[in-house]
Structure formats: C-alpha cells, structure tokens
Amino acid sequence: MVSTPNSRPRRRAANPSIHKLNVPLLVGTLLAFSSLTVAAYFWHGFQLRRLASIFLDRAVELEQQDQWRAASGYIHRYLRLRPDDGQARIRLARAYDQSLAEGSDPTQAIDLYYRALGVAEAGEQAPLRHRLTELLLETGRFVEAESEALAMLATDAAHPFARRALAV
Secondary structure, eight states, rough: OOTTTTSSSOOOOOOOOOOOOOOOHHHHHHHHHHHHHHHHHHHHHHHHHHHHHHHHHHHHHHHHHTOHHHHHHHHHHHHHTTOOOOOOOHHHHHHHGGGGTTTOOOOHHHHHHHHHHHOHHHHHHHHHHHHHHHHHHTTOOOOHHHHHHHHHHOOTTTOOOHHHHOOO
C-alpha cells in the first residue's frame, strides 16, 4: 500500500488546546439572570395586585346591576388572590346570599357566613350571625341554629330574633 500525503491518518497535536473559563462572560451572565429573576418576581406581584383589583371592581359593577351570582364569582376569584381580606369574605357571603333567589345552594351560603364570622370584627358579627341563623332555620339545621342563637344572646340578652330562634 502506497502512502500518499492525502491518505495519511491525522494525528493530534502534541499539545492539546487548553480551555479557559471566560470569567467576565460568566459573571455577566449570572448578573443578567439574577436581575431578570428579580424583575420577573416583582412584575408578577404587580400583575397579581392589578388582577385582584380588576376582579373586585368587576364584582362592584355586577352588584350594582343585581347580578349577585356573577358578583360572588368575581369576589371568590379575588379571594383566591387575596385570602386575608376579611371584608371581601364578608362581602362574598352577602353577595352569595343575595344569589339564593337565583337558585344558588343555601348550604354554600351557610358555609360562607361561617367563614365571614371567623374574620368579622365584633361589631359586624351580629348581622352576620342573624342571617346565618335564618338560613340554618330555613334549611332545617336546628341544632346549629340554636348554638348561633345562644351566641347572639351572649352578646345581647334581649335580642328578639335570637329568642324566637330558640323557641323553634
């Protein structure tokens, strides 16, 4: 076999090339990635606050139009973004209660009133508890209605509705 210069196998160089780390490029890339991550975090928070505000504004519009079921849906969406807003929780209970005329589930309204009572201040609890007791009586949950009537009597011993609820 004749060896021609073009058919010779190629050999590696005696000194393999040494790879160097480009430190300025690495630092720049890490800084850019960190900056973008922080910016994305704050942008996400901004967008969530904006979206929550839009949900609450839409709920107000629907309440003014007496579309209680849709309004309670928007308040519920708002509460998924802002679960610590006690006033919105009370508002949800009242809006859903208004939607009972549209065929909503009264047991869901009872659950929402219980949650609203959990976050309501002392001055707001009486009307919430009153309506909750009415719903409990309407649905035949007399034991729970009795305990709510007793709670009303604990704050106001002469509460006429609480006395009537206990009589039932």
